[in-house]
Amino acid sequence: MAYTNVDVAVRSARAAERGGLDFVFFPDRVFLHGDLSASPPMFSMEPLLILTAVARETSRIGLVPSVSTSFNEPYALARQLRALDVISHGRAGWNAIPSYEPEAFANYGKPLPQGNEKYERLHEVIQITQALWGSWKREAGQPDPQAGRFADMAHIKPVNLQGRHVAARGPIQIPPSEQGQPVIFMPVASNRGLQPLGMYANGIIAMPMTMEESRTQRQIVHRSAIQAGRTADDIRFVPFIGFGLGASKREALDRRRVLEDRIDLAPRLARLSMMLGARLDPQRAEEPLATAQIDALRPHSAIPRSAEAVALAREGWSPRDVIAHGVLDPNPGLVGTPDEAADLLQKWFEAGVCDGFTIVPDDQQDSIDAFVDEVVPILRRRGLRPADYRGATLRDHLGLPEQLGIDPRLSSST
Incomplete structure (x- = not known):
């Protein structure tokens, strides 16, 4: 059965890589979604695990799993996503989504969040996750067997961050990848969800139905980035097209x-x-x-x-x-x-x-x-796609600079 056969995901990713596509994206729902009478579940078994298998069978294409900020602790997120990033040599992304479905919260034994809590937790989870990624700096160096040194601990420090919903001491136990840290994607949002898009997203996976709707959403996202102290060029707007x-x-x-x-x-x-x-x-x-x-x-x-x-x-x-x-x-x-x-x-x-x-x-x-x-x-x-990949990492593919830790332009507001 294709649903439980990871080789199907590997084969599709290899085909996409053969065409020079930038990344494969695995959406997710953490509950049984849809009627299984005639077709398998709509979403994959577990995106992070499947893409880890895909990482070992590919060499260039980016790997973007969806992982909810509503149920996962920052240290677990930071560790798992960095592991994927290191295993793939800098090809990982993270579609950071706050869950909203009652069925999902029921599966984790949690009540639906009230008011601003969903986005309060999202802010804390992303900020602490990024801080953990930055807790092991490049200055820690590479292992040097001749000198008998693995890493310089002066550049691997705890973060000691405590929020209302989540916390972490750190530091993370995995060094940076070739791209620094995973690329953060987020879905289009409105109202309370706009501020985090502008603050954290490197990519927006959107669902506009028309060109004009796409234009409007892209402009709104760009304005949100500028209001957060970033630039419009920090975000790639990549809508679904079937x-x-x-x-x-x-x-x-x-x-x-x-x-x-x-x-x-x-x-x-x-x-x-x-x-x-x-x-x-x-x-x-x-x-x-x-x-x-x-x-x-x-x-x-x-x-x-x-x-x-x-x-x-x-x-x-x-x-x-x-x-x-x-x-x-x-x-x-x-x-x-x-x-x-x-x-x-x-x-x-x-x-x-x-x-x-x-x-x-x-x-x-x-x-x-x-x-x-x-x-x-x-x-x-037609000159609309390059003949080959422009680099080795997902940030290279998307034309994004390396990042390690929280964006310093946001540090005054975190």
Whole structure:
């Protein structure tokens, strides 16, 4: 079974590395998510452990697990993530997320946090984790067997930090990696979640549904970074973009339909009905809409891809084919040819609404290979991707400077 077979993750990561992609990203939920009757769990068994296995089978690609700040202590986080960073020779990242789901808190025997507590803990966890990473400085040196010295303890010191929610004495017991410390990613947030994005994030993995929404989110994140004393260039904004590829549009749609055959069509048709403003007959899901239906279509203003669904229906696609275009997906994307995929990425990138993309394949078995073999060469010919990696570490790939410890620009506020 692919879900429990780490070789599947290794093979996908190797394919992505062959295409020069910057990192592989493993989201996470710390509770059973979804109905397992017809499909495996939506999230991996345990991102840190799987990516440690991947680290030993790859050499260049970055490794980014999601790990919650709500349940993990800073010392454990600092130690585990630095170990991954050292094992991979400076390729680790950390998607730092505060949990919010009642099921997750129940699994840890904790009540849901009240008011500001979720973000208070996030601030403390990230600051203490980074301080621990900085507790073993480069000045401690490298082991010198001839001199009989492993490290200079004058540069390995406790941090002795105590917050309201978490604390740590330190120092950490693992030296820095080639990039210093892992790259911190965070998801887009609003209200109370904006300040930590501006203070700590090196990368934002976002879920805008449109180019304009992406532009707005990116600008908000940049303003938050500037308010924290950093610069807009300190953060890479990399939204999710999904793909299903085929030699033709029809082939790509048919492939997507096969992948979706095991999913109940009825609730998807009901959702598409809302998007189109029309009642859809399940018995006629393979037929284009009648002229009278098309004339009455109205996009749903609260559903971002509703206008796209209406446009596809007006072009004569059947409801099943409209769904196969990916209009129900939780992220923007394209089901079509490699050239069309490259066009979409180029359009977003050249519009300045993002700094790159987090690619969402529609099938882990072969979609990464198709993207690497068919889309990446087009992007390279257009000058949108380098011919090879620009360095050895994740910070090199993203054009970020080395960091060790808390960003000194934030020290006055920590």
